[in-house]
Amino acid sequence: MTTPSSSKSSQPAAPGVCYLAGAGPGDLGLVTLRVKELLEKADVVVFDYLCNPEMLKWAKEGVEVIYAGKKAGNHTLRQEEINALLVEKTEAGHRVLRLKGGDPFLFGRGGEEAEALAEAGQLFEIVPGVTSAIAAPAYAGIPVTHRDFTSSLTIFTGHEDPLKADTALDYARLAALPGTKVMLMGVERMGPITDELQKHGMDAETPVALVRWGTTGRQQTLSATLGTIAKRILETGFTAPAVAVFGEVATLRDKLGWFEKRPLRGKRIVVTRTRQQAGVLSAGLREIGGDVYELPTIRIEPPEDLRSFAELVQDVFTYDWLVFTSPNGVSAFFEMFFKLYNDAREMGGVRIAAIGPATAQRVREFHLAVDLQPAEFVAEAIIQEFKTKVGTVENQRILLARAEQARDVLPLELAKLGAIVDQAVAYRTVPETEDVSGGIARFKAEGADLITFTSSSTVENFMALKLPLPPGLKTASIGPITSKTMRDLGLAVDIEAKQYDIPGLVAAIRVYYGA
Numbered sequence: 164m165t166t167p168s169s170s171k172s173s174q175p176a177a178p179g180v181c182y183l184a185g186a187g188p189g190d191l192g193l194v195t196l197r198v199k200e201l202l203e204k205a206d207v208v209v210f211d212y213l214c215n216p217e218m219l220k221w222a223k224e225g226v227e228v229i230y231a232g233k234k235a236g237n238h239t240l241r242q243e244e245i246n247a248l249l250v251e252k253t254e255a256g257h258r259v260l261r262l263k264g265g266d267p268f269l270f271g272r273g274g275e276e277a278e279a280l281a282e283a284g285q286l287f288e289i290v291p292g293v294t295s296a297i298a299a300p301a302y303a304g305i306p307v308t309h310r311d312f313t314s315s316l317t318i319f320t321g322h323e324d325p326l327k328a329d330t331a332l333d334y335a336r337l338a339a340l341p342g343t344k345v346m347l348m349g350v351e352r353m354g355p356i357t358d359e360l361q362k363h364g365m366d367a368e369t370p371v372a373l374v375r376w377g378t379t380g381r382q383q384t385l386s387a388t389l390g391t392i393a394k395r396i397l398e399t400g401f402t403a404p405a406v407a408v409f410g411e412v413a414t415l416r417d418k419l420g421w422f423e424k425r426p427l428r429g430k431r432i433v434v435t436r437t438r439q440q441a442g443v444l445s446a447g448l449r450e451i452g453g454d455v456y457e458l459p460t461i462r463i464e465p466p467e468d469l470r471s472f473a474e475l476v477q478d479v480f481t482y483d484w485l486v487f488t489s490p491n492g493v494s495a496f497f498e499m500f501f502k503l504y505n506d507a508r509e510m511g512g513v514r515i516a517a518i519g520p521a522t523a524q525r526v527r528e529f530h531l532a533v534d535l536q537p538a539e540f541v542a543e544a545i546i547q548e549f550k551t552k553v554g555t556v557e558n559q560r561i562l563l564a565r566a567e568q569a570r571d572v573l574p575l576e577l578a579k580l581g582a583i584v585d586q587a588v589a590y591r592t593v594p595e596t597e598d599v600s601g602g603i604a605r606f607k608a609e610g611a612d613l614i615t616f617t618s619s620s621t622v623e624n625f626m627a628l629k630l631p632l633p634p635g636l637k638t639a640s641i642g643p644i645t646s647k648t649m650r651d652l653g654l655a656v657d658i659e660a661k662q663y664d665i666p667g668l669v670a671a672i673r674v675y676y677g678a
Contacts, residue, residue, distance in 0.1 A: 179253040181280055183273045185266040185292015186214040190302075190378035190449075193293045194218055198262070201290070205260035207252045209245070213264025213295075213404060215379070217445075217457055217600045228599070242272060246279035253285040266294040270320045270347050296345045299377025299406040303384045304420030305413055307343045312411045315342030321349015321356055321407070338365035343410035350403040354393040360409075365389060370413040375405040380431070380454025382422060386413065425452025427676055433606060433614040435460045435621040437595070444615065447669040456611075458602030459595045460624035463491055466567055466588040475562060475587040477503050480511030482585075483559040484535075488518045488542065488573070490525040492564040495589035497529050507531065513562075518545055521664050541644065541663065542573040549580065557581030567591035568620065570644070592620040594627060606630055613658075615639045615668065619648035626652045639675075641668045 182201050187193040194215075202208065202221040210216070212232030219228060229248070231240045240248070252259045267273030267289060280287040296318050300307050307316050317340050319332060337344070338360045349356060350373065361367050367390030375383045387395040389409065395401070432453040434445050445455045466472050476499045479485060487493045500510075507529070516535035517523040523533045535552060537544035549556055561577055564587045574584045598604065610633030616622045622645060638654055640646040642663030646656045658675045660667035 177256060178286055179256045179259065180286040180288065181249050181253040181259040181261060182288050182290055183261045183267045183276055184263065184290035185271070185294070186210070186218065186262040186264055187293045188265055188295035188298040188378045189213070189215050189376060190298075191215055191217060193298060193378060195290065195292060197290050198260075198292070201258075201260050204258055206257040207259045208262060209248065209252075209259065210262040211264050214262045218262075219599045220442075220457070222599070242275065246276055249276055250279055250283040250285060253280060253287070254283065263292070264295070265347075266292045269294050269296065269318070270322075295377055295406050296347055299374040299382075300345065300372070300408050300412075302378045302382060302422040303372060303374045303408075304416045304418070304422070305372055305374075305408055306415065306419070307345060307408065307412060309412050309415065312415075313342035315340070317342065317344045319344065319346055321346045321352055334359040335363040338363040343408065343412050346407040346409070348403070350396065350401070350405045350407070353396055353407070357389050357393050361389060365409075369409055370411060372408045372413040372416055373401060373405045374408070375401065375403075377406055378422075380427075380429075380449060380452065384416065384420075384423060386416060422452075425450075426673055427451050427453040430454060430613060430676065431456070431609065431611045432672075433458050433602070433611045435615060435625050436617050437461055437463055437592075444617065444665050444668065447665060448615075448672065451669070451673055453672075456602050456605055457600055458598075458606055458625075459600075460628065461592040461618075461620050462595045463590050464593050465495070466591055468588065472587055472589060473499055473503065475585060476500050479513055479562060480509060481560065482513050482562040484516055484556070484561040484582075485510075485513045486516045486518075486545070486561060486563045486573070487522050487526060488563075488565050488569065490521050492566065492589045493517075493522060493525040493529075496564045496587070499589075516545060516548075518542065519664055539663070541642065542570060543576075545573065546576045546580070549577070555581070558583065561585070562587055564589045566620075592618075592624075594624045603628070603630070611636060613637045613639055613672065615641075615672075616645050616649060617641045617665070617668070619645055621645075622648045622652060622654070626654070637675075639668060639672050641665075 184198050184201060186198060199221050202218060203223055205222065205226055207227045208222055209229045209231050231245050249259060249261055261276060263271040263273055265271060277287055297307055308314060319337065367388060369389040371387050371389055371392045373385040385395060385399060385401050430453050432448050432455045434455060434457045436444055437459055445457060448455045476496060514534040515526055515531060517526055517533045518537065523536050526533050535548055537548040559582050561582045561584050563574055563584060567588045574586055577584045614636060637657040638649060639658035640649055640656050641660050646659050649656050658671050660671040
């Protein structure tokens with residue numbers, strides 16, 4: 164008879180698999196759902212220079228992240244080393260996600276990596292991505308095909324293997340081809356490339372547009388002609404990475420350009436929320452043109468005394484009121500509640516109060532009504548709301564679900580009204596120790612125009628990093644409590660939201676920049 168343990172040990176290990184995936188052109192919104200799903204499950208992630216590192220926040224805890232970036236003249240790993248690495252990690256039984264900018268099979272050398280895996284007998288899957296050849300021009304207001312101009316598109320590379328004795332590009336044929344031509348890479352070789360095209364008959368007056376860091380907040384577009392574009396690159400200091408568009412469709416940019424007209428165009432904005440929560444604020448700022456990058460300073464963790472929290476949650480039906488001060492408190496409370504109970508009716512007749520619309524919305528997501536919600540989003544306002552709407556709370560039992568480091572204002576003031584208050588420490592904020600998306604490195608290298616703070620803890624932990632502040636850096640606060648912490652720690656407050664939530668903060672930033 165086979166024992167369970169011996170049966171388990173006799174099972175063959177699951178084979179490894181490598182996913183060669185396109186990470187899109189830079190905008191996180193253009194990453195496919197398939198890539199996000201694979202990131203959540205991958206054991207190993209190997210990513211390139213042109214991949215937006217912020218997508219790594221979707222990766223699971225403990226994932227091995229390997230940077231294999233290649234820039235002109237600066238290769239972290241040679242292609243042969245990358246091929247060997249993918250084979251090695253896949254042979255070891257891992258789920259390997261190979262992220263490549265744009266699409267893996269469009270000048271991404273994904274074909275070579277797939278060949279290496281096939282020759283080694285390893286499983287692999289190809290996941291197409293949105294290519295910058297089409298996306299970058301689109302974000303610059305340039306349709307690569309248009310009924311009035313062209314019905315054909317040619318895509319070529321301006322960055323050939325430097326070991327080739329002769330170019331593989333047939334410039335005579337390329338120059339003679341009708342329609343739009345899009346070149347990936349090769350900005351640093353624009354002079355010789357445009358000379359060859361003109362030498363083989365392409366009109367020097369052909370409109371040309373270069374789109375740098377297309378689809379991201381750093382996007383810039385340079386317009387010229389075939390005969391002048393190389394000179395304009397030198398005059399303006401325009402650098403890679405960029406996509407070049409040759410053809411009459413480039414003239415449509417003046418009419419159709421949209422991305423670079425948004426209010427916060429070119430403003431580098433730092434978001435300091437937790438890795439899990441930063442997305443909402445980042446998306447709101449990107450929507451109006453901000454070049455946003457995330458520098459999480461805090462992480463949400465369970466309370467140190469989880470047993471005491473569980474006991475208070477278990478007894479929630481004995482209370483008259485349950486008060487939530489943040490969405491995090493709501494999430495932590497119900498995560499514990501549904502570990503203890505299977506039915507929301509076990510809460511009994513307890514009424515619910517919530518500070519702020521985001522907190523109230525999180526309660527409603529559990530299909531529960533909010534009985535009390537003040538117009539202002541601070542603890543003091545809910546005290547007034549109790550006085551006005553409820554009347555007396557004398558001898559009423561109130562359970563307050565909140566953060567470990569929260570202010571004492573609310574429990575003290577409720578106690579003064581005669582309430583019996585218990586505090587359920589639902590979560591705590593701790594300093595974020597990982598810089599997965601490279602936010603700290605970018606802040607040191609590039610600085611920022613604006614940094615946002617959404618809580619006192621984000622301020623405290625940012626200041627604890629002791630990063631040098633770039634000259635001219637502006638600050639934005641979600642509300643007066645956060646602003647007080649900023650001033651206490653020596654930071655000026657340039658922008659303060661009138662409505663103390665994420666939409667209010669985005670609106671205040673928009674107004675500040677005259678939008």
